[in-house]
Amino acid sequence: LAEYLALISRTVSLDLVEQIGGASALEAAQILLERQILVEDDDAYLSFNHDLVRSITAATISSPRRRLLHHRIGLAMAALEGHLPERAAEIAYHFRQAGRVADHDTLRYATDAGDHARRAFGYRDALRHYDAAIEAGERLGHDVPVEIMQRAFAGRLLTCETLLDWNGL
Numbered sequence: 001l002a003e004y005l006a007l008i009s010r011t012v013s014l015d016l017v018e019q020i021g022g023a024s025a026l027e028a029a030q031i032l033l034e035r036q037i038l039v040e041d042d043d044a045y046l047s048f049n050h051d052l053v054r055s056i057t058a059a060t061i062s063s064p065r066r067r068l069l070h071h072r073i074g075l076a077m078a079a080l081e082g083h084l085p086e087r088a089a090e091i092a093y094h095f096r097q098a099g100r101v102a103d104h105d106t107l108r109y110a111t112d113a114g115d116h117a118r119r120a121f122g123y124r125d126a127l128r129h130y131d132a133a134i135e136a137g138e139r140l141g142h143d144v145p146v147e148i149m150q151r152a153f154a155g156r157l158l159t160c161e162t163l164l165d166w167n168g169l
Contacts (some may be wrong), residue, residue, distance in 0.1 A: 001028040002037065006057035007069055007094075011045040019076040071098035074105060088112035089129065096132055106136035107145065111152045114159070123159050130156035 004020055005012055029046060032038040039049045048054035060068065074094035081087040095102040114129035127150035133152040137144045146152045 001025050002032060002057050003061050003065070003067055004073060005038070005046065006047065006054045007061070007066070007097075009054065009058070010072060011047040014044050014046070015080055016045065016076060019080050024169060038133065067097065067099045067101075068093045071102050074098055074102060074109075078105065078109070081138060082109070085112060085116040088116055089125070092129065092132065096136070100139055103136040103139050104143075104145070107133050107140065107148055107152070110136065111148055111155065114152065114155045118159050118162075123163050126159045127156065128162075130159065 001017065001021060004025075009024060010091050014026065014029070021028070022105060029038065033046070036049055037053060038046045040046055048057075053116075068102060071094070074091055077091045077094060078088065088109045092113045095105040095109055098106075104121075110129045110133035114126045114133060117123070117126035117129055130152050134149070134156065137149040137152060
């Protein structure tokens with residue numbers, strides 16, 4: 001659980017802890033709280049007691065395990081918050097970190113994140129998200145969901161047009 005939380009690197013709800021690992025994750029959270037590795041805020045969100053402990057925990061995770069954990073984090077976040085546009089960027093990040101196994105999910109959530117950033121006038125972030133989506137879609141080859149890929153390209157085009165208009169080109 002400490003490794004998951006180290007990679008998430010923000011306060012985490014008990015719902016997400018439970019989604020990641022069920023009852024055993026809640027038991028692990030209790031132990032980490034008792035040992036004062038984690039702290040709980042007034043809203044029952046958990047975080048590391050000290051960022052140095054979080055950083056060291058994250059740094060000691062091997063690359064293969066890191067990919068696996070990011071994939072599981074992405075799946076858990078998607079199950080709980082995948083319908084919320086404002087969470088798409090974080091979900092996409094974890095799927096991108098999971099590698100090629102998560103390319104379908106990266107395409108979907110990075111496109112959603114691009115759409116959300118574009119609507120919020122975050123055009124540079126939108127381009128970054130659309131580029132990540134398109135890269136994941138290209139890796140999928142013939143298995144790519146065409147509708148989502150079209151949305152990523154269209155969103156990127158709209159974002160570029162807006163930036164060109166703003167620059168007076």
